Amino acid sequence: MPREYELIARLARIIPAHTGLAPRARVPAGIGDDAAVLRPRAGYDWVVSTDALVEGAHFLSALHPADAVGFKALARASSDLAAMGAAPLYFLLTLSLPAAKTGAWLNKFAYGMARAARRFGMRLVGGDLSRHDAVCAAVTVIGEARRGLTLLRSGAGPGDVLFVSGRLGAAQAGLEWLKREGPRAAARRPLPLALRSHLYPEPRLALGRWLAQMKLATAAIDLSDGLSIDLPRFCSASGIGAVLHADAIPLGGRLPTRNNRERALGRALHGGEDYELLFSVPRRFASRIPPRFRGVPLTRIGEITPRRSEVLLEASGQTTTLRPLGWDHFRKDA
Amino acid sequence: MPREYELIARLARIIPAHTGLAPRARVPAGIGDDAAVLRPRAGYDWVVSTDALVEGAHFLSALHPADAVGFKALARASSDLAAMGAAPLYFLLTLSLPAAKTGAWLNKFAYGMARAARRFGMRLVGGDLSRHDAVCAAVTVIGEARRGLTLLRSGAGPGDVLFVSGRLGAAQAGLEWLKREGPRAAARRPLPLALRSHLYPEPRLALGRWLAQMKLATAAIDLSDGLSIDLPRFCSASGIGAVLHADAIPLGGRLPTRNNRERALGRALHGGEDYELLFSVPRRFASRIPPRFRGVPLTRIGEITPRRSEVLLEASGQTTTLRPLGWDHFRKDA
Numbered sequence: 001m002p003r004e005y006e007l008i009a010r011l012a013r014i015i016p017a018h019t020g021l022a023p024r025a026r027v028p029a030g031i032g033d034d035a036a037v038l039r040p041r042a043g044y045d046w047v048v049s050t051d052a053l054v055e056g057a058h059f060l061s062a063l064h065p066a067d068a069v070g071f072k073a074l075a076r077a078s079s080d081l082a083a084m085g086a087a088p089l090y091f092l093l094t095l096s097l098p099a100a101k102t103g104a105w106l107n108k109f110a111y112g113m114a115r116a117a118r119r120f121g122m123r124l125v126g127g128d129l130s131r132h133d134a135v136c137a138a139v140t141v142i143g144e145a146r147r148g149l150t151l152l153r154s155g156a157g158p159g160d161v162l163f164v165s166g167r168l169g170a171a172q173a174g175l176e177w178l179k180r181e182g183p184r185a186a187a188r189r190p191l192p193l194a195l196r197s198h199l200y201p202e203p204r205l206a207l208g209r210w211l212a213q214m215k216l217a218t219a220a221i222d223l224s225d226g227l228s229i230d231l232p233r234f235c236s237a238s239g240i241g242a243v244l245h246a247d248a249i250p251l252g253g254r255l256p257t258r259n260n261r262e263r264a265l266g267r268a269l270h271g272g273e274d275y276e277l278l279f280s281v282p283r284r285f286a287s288r289i290p291p292r293f294r295g296v297p298l299t300r301i302g303e304i305t306p307r308r309s310e311v312l313l314e315a316s317g318q319t320t321t322l323r324p325l326g327w328d329h330f331r332k333d334a
Numbered sequence: 335m336p337r338e339y340e341l342i343a344r345l346a347r348i349i350p351a352h353t354g355l356a357p358r359a360r361v362p363a364g365i366g367d368d369a370a371v372l373r374p375r376a377g378y379d380w381v382v383s384t385d386a387l388v389e390g391a392h393f394l395s396a397l398h399p400a401d402a403v404g405f406k407a408l409a410r411a412s413s414d415l416a417a418m419g420a421a422p423l424y425f426l427l428t429l430s431l432p433a434a435k436t437g438a439w440l441n442k443f444a445y446g447m448a449r450a451a452r453r454f455g456m457r458l459v460g461g462d463l464s465r466h467d468a469v470c471a472a473v474t475v476i477g478e479a480r481r482g483l484t485l486l487r488s489g490a491g492p493g494d495v496l497f498v499s500g501r502l503g504a505a506q507a508g509l510e511w512l513k514r515e516g517p518r519a520a521a522r523r524p525l526p527l528a529l530r531s532h533l534y535p536e537p538r539l540a541l542g543r544w545l546a547q548m549k550l551a552t553a554a555i556d557l558s559d560g561l562s563i564d565l566p567r568f569c570s571a572s573g574i575g576a577v578l579h580a581d582a583i584p585l586g587g588r589l590p591t592r593n594n595r596e597r598a599l600g601r602a603l604h605g606g607e608d609y610e611l612l613f614s615v616p617r618r619f620a621s622r623i624p625p626r627f628r629g630v631p632l633t634r635i636g637e638i639t640p641r642r643s644e645v646l647l648e649a650s651g652q653t654t655t656l657r658p659l660g661w662d663h664f665r666k667d668a
Contacts, residue, residue: 021488028379029486032571034417034556035383035477037484040374045362049369050460050474052428057464083368094386094428094472126384128472130391138428138462138472140384143369150371152363154355222368237366 007102007129011093014110016117017124018090027090027125036125038090044144049080051141055134063178065186066105067112068199069135074116076224077139079203079275083222085151085212086143088205090125091117093139096132109137120205151212153237156219156280158306162242163289165204165276165296167252168227169264172271174198197252201275207293211279216288220279226272226326232311234278241307244322246315250299269313270325280304341436341463345427348444350451351458352424361424361459370459372424378478383414385475389468397512399520400439401446402533403469408450410558411473413537413609417556419485419546420477422539424459425451427473430466443471454539485546487571490553490614492640496576497623499538499610499630501586502561503598506605508532531586535609541627545613550622554613560606560660566645568612575641578656580649584633603647604659614638 008031012019018030029037040046053073055061074091081088093113097106117123122141174194178185186199203222211217221234227244235242251264252274281289289298305312313322342365346353352364363371374380387407389395408425415422427447431440451457456475508528512519520533537556545551555568561578569576585598586608615623623632639646647656 021486023482029484033487034414034554035381035420035475037418037479038380038382039481040378040380042376044374046372046374046380047369048372048424048426048460048474048476050426050428050472051462052430052464052470052472054430054464054466054470057430057466080368084371086369090382092382092384092474094384094474096386096388096391096470126382128385130386130388132388132391132470133468134466136386136388136430136466136470136472138384138386138470140382140426140474141369142382145371147373148357150363152355153367220368 004129007106008127011110011127012124014107015114015124030125031127038125038142041144043147045147045150047081047084047086047143047145047150049077049141050138051077051080052136052138054136061135063183064199065183066108068186069137070109070112071116071200073137073139074113074120074122075201075203075275077141078120078122078205079222079224081141081143082203082205082208083151083220083277084145085149085208085220086145087209088120088122088141088143090142091122091139092126093124093137094128096130096136098133099131101135120203145212149212151208151217151220153219153221153234156234156238156240156304158240158304159283160218160280160304161283161286161300162278162280162302162304163298164250164278164301165207165293165298166274167250167297168223168274168276169267169271170194170197170252171201171273172267173252193252198273201273203275204277204296207277207296210293216285217279217281220277223274223276223278224272226270227278228269228322228324229326230278231322232309232324235311236309239308241305241310242302243305243312243314243319244302246313248299248301250297269322272326338463341440342461345444345461346458348441349448349458364459365461372459372476375478377481379481379484381415381418381420381477381479381484383411383475384472385411385414386470386472388470395469397517398533399517400442402520403471404443404446405450405534407471407473408447408454408456409535409537409609411475412454412456412539413556413558415475415477416537416539416542417485417554417611418477418479419483419542419554420479421543422454422456422475422477424476425456425473426460427458427471428462430464430470432467433465435469454537479546483546485542485551485554487553487555487568490568490572490574490638492574492638493617494552494614494638495617495620495634496612496614496636496638497632498584498612498635499541499627499632500608501584501631502557502608502610503601503605504528504531504586505535505607506601507586527586532607535607537609538611538630541611541630544627550619551613551615554611557608557610557612558606560604561612562603562656562658563660564612565656566643566658569645570643573642575639575644575646576636577639577646577648577653578636580647582633582635584631603656606660
């Protein structure tokens with residue numbers, strides 16, 4: 001069995017990383033010392049967030065390929081940077097895993113994480129490895145944004161228009177597909193969209209930065225636990241309410257089997273892990289939001305109302321309160 | 335059972351935290367948004383590190399009180415800031431835990447972490463909670479240091495003198511004590527030094543900053559895995575060797591039973607988790623290192639030699655190669 005330092009060295013070889021010393025660079029000290037030294041740029045704030053991907057809670061070793069676990073661990077955390085309009089820079093990884101997974105599994109995990117790091121433009125600057133019965137991967141991401149140009153959850157005002165990126169429910173459809181078909185579904189090539197959304201989610205980093213820099217959005221949140229959980233969070237932070245138009249919600253994840261619209265809407269409202277951005281735009285700027293941003297559809301799905309924390313769903317002329325049935329780790333039936 | 339957001343709110347109430355918005359402050363956005371926004375100070379670098387505390391690997395629920403787990407999770411990670419001479423500022427926590435531990439256990443964990451945060455002067459700026467069979471706590475710490483004034487592992491030169499803070503082996507003695515006596519040992523008041531060292535370690539933050547600011551140390555490392563593992567790391571980073579004087583090593587952890595010196599030396603060399611600082615000082619500055627710094631003994635225990643990565647132990651006139659028997663999670667017998 002390899003030793004701890006060999007595993008760390010292997011990870012830092014596979015994953016784009018800052019290693020060693022570079023006193024004049026933006027990372028004066030990378031991996032290899034007790035801590036990394038990072039040099040902030042003048043006029044920029046730093047944006048930091050942390051997220052864990054845990055075996056049993058977020059993935060199953062029997063179903064999820066190791067490279068998807070590595071990819072998703074970084075993608076999940078980076079989605080929070082997208083929601084803040086920050087440019088991703090660095091990340092740190094604490095990984096606990098069983099000894100039996102320190103060989104091929106760890107390599108595949110690292111290749112998946114490396115692919116995500118290259119895709120998002122991020123480099124590893126620190127980590128910690130330990131042994132555990134199950135895989136527990138915690139990722140801390142660090143990004144930067146010009147002072148005063150971060151997107152918050154709390155800026156939405158009455159009359160603003162609600163937009164969402166991409167199509168919702170695809171990740172949930174992918175998870176259901178994987179559970180039904182088993183791990184061979186993940187090996188399909190080309191990988192169907194729903195499975196790709198679930199296994200290799202794409203945080204909307206470029207969109208978040210564009211919205212922040214153009215000052216088009218008043219507030220934003222990334223959809224990690226499902227629209228029906230995340231929209232109330234968004235409303236609560238902004239002190240407003242919202243009305244969603246069910247018919248306008250872009251549905252994702254076409255399944256190979258015949259699928260009715262109601263189930264797809266349920267996934268779009270309550271399915272987690274879409275990692276799309278939900279954002280509000282002042283009505284007078286709404287026409288400046290293009291139908292697509294770099295190939296990703298942007299869809300108007302509702303409006304902000306002044307009724308604090310009241311979240312309504314309007315479907316076929318009927319308006320009801322939106323029930324929060326999205327993902328909560330500690331809910332009784334979770 | 336409480337919901338996820340209630341747990342997060344509870345943690346942020348108990349642990350000193352930056353919450354909400356304060357646009358002009360050093361933390362423009364704290365807990366409550368997708369990510370925290372931090373404002374770096376001009377002329378300062380940031381120092382970041384991450385460490386996990388995992389049930390089964392680092393602690394046992396049957397032996398270790400929850401508040402010690404919380405305290406130690408933050409202390410472990412902060413010790414890396416001490417070794418770099420950085421001032422601690424913020425931390426992020428990802429915590430996975432069983433539903434059965436979301437009540438009293440989590441409260442005690444939070445109180446322990448809160449005590450550490452107050453003691454070290456740190457505030458929580460982000461976190462993530464999920465459910466898991468075992469407790470997995472990953473902490474990322476962020477500190478700052480004036481540009482060019484961080485302590486690295488890599489600056490030691492031949493002829494430098496090696497110092498260590500505190501007394502070594504105490505934490506290992508405390509662990510043995512706890513294993514022998516069971517959890518009631520952790521309830522003793524006053525808590526004996528060895529148990530305190532093991533359960534509530536004290537990172538040498540003030541000492542690290544002083545050494546860095548006074549430019550007295552050429553290199554430093556914190557002793558987390560044992561002198562016999564960490565000294566070779568230090569030597570390898572600096573491209574030098576070292577000779578340790580066994581008789582000079584300050585031994586810690588007096589046990590209630592009669593204890594021979596050889597076992598205490600074994601613990602000092604190979605026992606992990608002392609979180610003391612090992613640092614090198616140019617010979618001409620050695621007299622400027624006081625015998626105590628804020629009550630913590632500083633002891634000269636060896637010298638740096640030019641023989642790359644050769645680490646020798648001199649005891650009773652005999653010189654032998656120091657065998658690395660300290661802690662490695664993935665070593666066969668670990």
